[in-house]
Amino acid sequence: xxxxxxxxxxxxxxxxxxxxxxxxxxxxxxxxxxxxxxxxxxxxxxxxxxxxxxxxxxxxxxxxxxxxxxxxxxxxxxxxxxxxxxxxxxxxxxxxxxxxxxxxxxxxxxxxxxxxxxxxxxxxxxxxxxxxxxxxxxxxxxxxxxxxxxxxxxx
Numbered sequence: 001x002x003x004x005x006x007x008x009x010x011x012x013x014x015x016x017x018x019x020x021x022x023x024x025x026x027x028x029x030x031x032x033x034x035x036x037x038x039x040x041x042x043x044x045x046x047x048x049x050x051x052x053x054x055x056x057x058x059x060x061x062x063x064x065x066x067x068x069x070x071x072x073x074x075x076x077x078x079x080x081x082x083x084x085x086x087x088x089x090x091x092x093x094x095x096x097x098x099x100x101x102x103x104x105x106x107x108x109x110x111x112x113x114x115x116x117x118x119x120x121x122x123x124x125x126x127x128x129x130x131x132x133x134x135x136x137x138x139x140x141x142x143x144x145x146x147x148x149x150x151x152x153x154x155x
Contacts, residue, residue: 004023004031004034005030005034007021007023008021008034008035008038009034009038011038011052011055012038012050012051012052013050013052017054018054018055019054019055019056019057020055020056020057020058020059021055021057021058021059022058022059023059029076032076032079032080032083033076033079035058035083036076036079036082036083037051038051038052038055039051039052039055039082039083039086039087039090040082040086040102040106042082042106042107044107044113044116045103045107045116046116048099048102048103048106048107049099049103051086051102052090053089053090053095053098053099053102054090054095055086055087055090056087056088056090056091057087058083058087078109082106085105085106086102089101089102100131103131104131108142108146109142112142112145114145114146114149117146117149125146125147128146129143129146
């Protein structure tokens, strides 16, 4: 797995515009977590920006039932969603749009770090709201948290 991790880490920051990655290696949580972080590292907005936005095909993939005899199933549903959706999003030619979509879909969920947004000028708020708009409850919760964190909006 060490060799696979080295290859995966080398693809970060878009330095190598690879579209397809096929690895024959031990599959497990370490492999899929590394792939998830390669495609969309959700620890911060900046880490999402520096994730890989060119890879569109991956083998083994989380849905591969039998990869060279392995019966391993990646059970992290959010991680699986990040991998599958990132591979689809990466097909978009406009990489700035890919980055915006990944931020909207995968950063503004749950208990995300609001601090990078709290210092935004009020004039930037409509752009951020436009990025995270949606009818899903998690998107509405993200909008509420964002608005609540900017006291200048209420004064």
